[in-house]
Amino acid sequence: MISAAVPPLPANEPQQEVPVFVIGVDSSTQSTKALVLDAGTGEVLGRGRAAHPDGTEVDPRAWWRAAQDAIAAATAEAPGPIAAIAVAGQQHGMVALGADGEPVRDALLWNDTRSAPQARALTERHGAAELARRTGSVPVASITATKLAWLAEHEPHHADRVDQVLLPHDWVTYRLTGRACTDRGDASGTGYFSPADGRWLPDLLADAMGGRSPRLPEVLPPTGRAGHAELLDGAVVAAGTGDNMAGALGLGAEPGDVVVSLGTSGTAFAVTERPSADETGMVAGFCDATGRFLPLVCTLNAARVLSATAAVLGTDLAGLDRLALDAPSGAGGLTLLPYLEGERTPNLPEATGTLLGLRGTNMTPENLARAAVEGMLCGLADGVDALRRTGVEVGRVLLIGGAAESAAVRAVAAPLFGVPVEVPEPAEYVALGAAKQAAWAVGGAAEPPRWPLRTERREPAEEGSEVRAAYAAARRQVHG
Ligand SMILES: Nc1ncnc2c1ncn2[C@@H]1O[C@H](COP(=O)(O)OP(=O)(O)O)[C@@H](O)[C@H]1O
Numbered sequence: 001m002i003s004a005a006v007p008p009l010p011a012n013e014p015q016q017e018v019p020v021f022v023i024g025v026d027s028s029t030q031s032t033k034a035l036v037l038d039a040g041t042g043e044v045l046g047r048g049r050a051a052h053p054d055g056t057e058v059d060p061r062a063w064w065r066a067a068q069d070a071i072a073a074a075t076a077e078a079p080g081p082i083a084a085i086a087v088a089g090q091q092h093g094m095v096a097l098g099a100d101g102e103p104v105r106d107a108l109l110w111n112d113t114r115s116a117p118q119a120r121a122l123t124e125r126h127g128a129a130e131l132a133r134r135t136g137s138v139p140v141a142s143i144t145a146t147k148l149a150w151l152a153e154h155e156p157h158h159a160d161r162v163d164q165v166l167l168p169h170d171w172v173t174y175r176l177t178g179r180a181c182t183d184r185g186d187a188s189g190t191g192y193f194s195p196a197d198g199r200w201l202p203d204l205l206a207d208a209m210g211g212r213s214p215r216l217p218e219v220l221p222p223t224g225r226a227g228h229a230e231l232l233d234g235a236v237v238a239a240g241t242g243d244n245m246a247g248a249l250g251l252g253a254e255p256g257d258v259v260v261s262l263g264t265s266g267t268a269f270a271v272t273e274r275p276s277a278d279e280t281g282m283v284a285g286f287c288d289a290t291g292r293f294l295p296l297v298c299t300l301n302a303a304r305v306l307s308a309t310a311a312v313l314g315t316d317l318a319g320l321d322r323l324a325l326d327a328p329s330g331a332g333g334l335t336l337l338p339y340l341e342g343e344r345t346p347n348l349p350e351a352t353g354t355l356l357g358l359r360g361t362n363m364t365p366e367n368l369a370r371a372a373v374e375g376m377l378c379g380l381a382d383g384v385d386a387l388r389r390t391g392v393e394v395g396r397v398l399l400i401g402g403a404a405e406s407a408a409v410r411a412v413a414a415p416l417f418g419v420p421v422e423v424p425e426p427a428e429y430v431a432l433g434a435a436k437q438a439a440w441a442v443g444g445a446a447e448p449p450r451w452p453l454r455t456e457r458r459e460p461a462e463e464g465s466e467v468r469a470a471y472a473a474a475r476r477q478v479h480g
């Protein structure tokens with residue numbers, strides 16, 4: 001149990017445990033969410049949310065404004081003062097600051113694919129195997145190093161002004177504390193950090209930036225403290241981390257668990273004791289937020305595939321669910337390759353979506369809705385298989401993120417993944433993981449707190465191999 005320093009009491013009065021309140025922040029692609037929790041029990045006591053601007057190029061100051069709004073809304077419901085806060089954020093985004101501590105241009109987000117040519121050039125220069133060995137990952141357009149390479153090539157006047165490079169969560173922490181720091185988890189997504197050694201690789205940063213060597217934030221340990229937040233009367237600010245790392249921490253993922261998160265991105269990841277180095281580029285070898293590792297597969301096309309399909313069908317998300325559930329498995333022969341934003345895994349940044357198998361007899365709203373759900377999930381099921389190939393044990397899938405709320409997604413997931421799929425009680429698991437890190441940083445325990453995880457539904461594992469096979473055949477047909 002974590003408790004705050006208790007003021008001395010008169011000798012004859014029993015010492016009482018004082019609840020400690022912490023805040024976890026999730027600064028993700030579409031919004032900032034903040035939760036106030038009781039650090040002892042994990043009970044959520046306050047919530048706040050603020051939207052982010054659309055697009056893959058965003059002024060980081062908008063994230064800071066959203067964070068302040070979400071934190072203010074959450075703390076308005078807090079029963080007492082806040083002891084600590086941590087910020088988790090969308091990974092990889094390039095926040096390039098000038099000497100005045102302000103962004104030199106808008107941030108390029110993880111889902112901005114303009115740096116695909118720079119990713120290819122970096123890989124050709126160094127070799128996929130060598131980059132996987134040194135950085136854990138083969139760079140794709142999401143990786144920060146490729147964005148800096150794009151900046152150096154296309155906007156050298158901006159590149160010349162860059163004094164330090166942060167990630168989105170580092171930026172919010174920086175605004176809270178005035179200190180530039182990060183953690184292993186988020187640092188491991190930059191392309192110039194060694195997950196195995198836990199240190200920056202300045203030669204790769206300089207190589208990406210045409211010889212420039214901006215400052216990098218200090219890498220804090222999992223229970224490290226970034227400083228204190230004036231905004232919260234001096235509350236401790238923990239290191240923070242990437243959103244997927246915080247999701248794993250929030251769920252308390254153990255060996256055998258693979259987390260599949262369906263937000264703007266689709267991710268599949270697991271906590272492991274050893275680093276991974278997949279030279280095929282399917283699996284990114286990240287660090288987690290506890291001192292371990294987080295092999296991860298990420299797709300660019302998840303929740304928004306469903307909202308875009310719903311819009312085409314003139315319905316809402318609930319309507320899409322009803323349609324998809326009315327269609328047979330396999331969508332009557334329709335297969336959607338849902339690469340609406342290009343794709344990251346497989347690495348097809350210039351791809352567009354393709355609908356295959358249309359006939360007069362199967363061209364129905366129900367089949368289209370079903371094909372969208374199946375296509376989105378097949379990409380993630382391929383990701384789970386890729387994790388398995390790197391040695392990850394797949395005992396069950398834990399499904400989280402906005403689109404895990406979809407009844408059709410829940411129904412279709414277990415057959416496609418072929419293992420039991422559990423949907424934890426709907427909650428903001430990234431913000432919860434950040435709150436856990438904050439509680440850990442002030443609690444002083446060897447392990448992060450364990451808060452109860454209520455799993456809402458457990459689907460039996462059946463085989464969905466025909467749908468997977470049709471998807472694989474469609475992908476080969478279109479993309480080789
Ligand atoms: N019931 C639902 N069915 C399908 N998608 C949903 C549902 N509820 C929310 N979403 C989608 O989830 C997304 C937001 O999820 P979230 O995990 O918060 O994303 P991010 O972390 O990327 O900002 C939105 O695109 C929203 O449309």
Ligand SMILES: O=C(CO)[C@@H](O)[C@H](O)COP(=O)(O)O
Nearest residue numbers: 028029090091110263264265
């Ligand atoms: O790039 C990745 C993982 O490598 C993405 O998962 C981002 O971290 C964005 O996450 P969401 O906003 O979709 O949660």
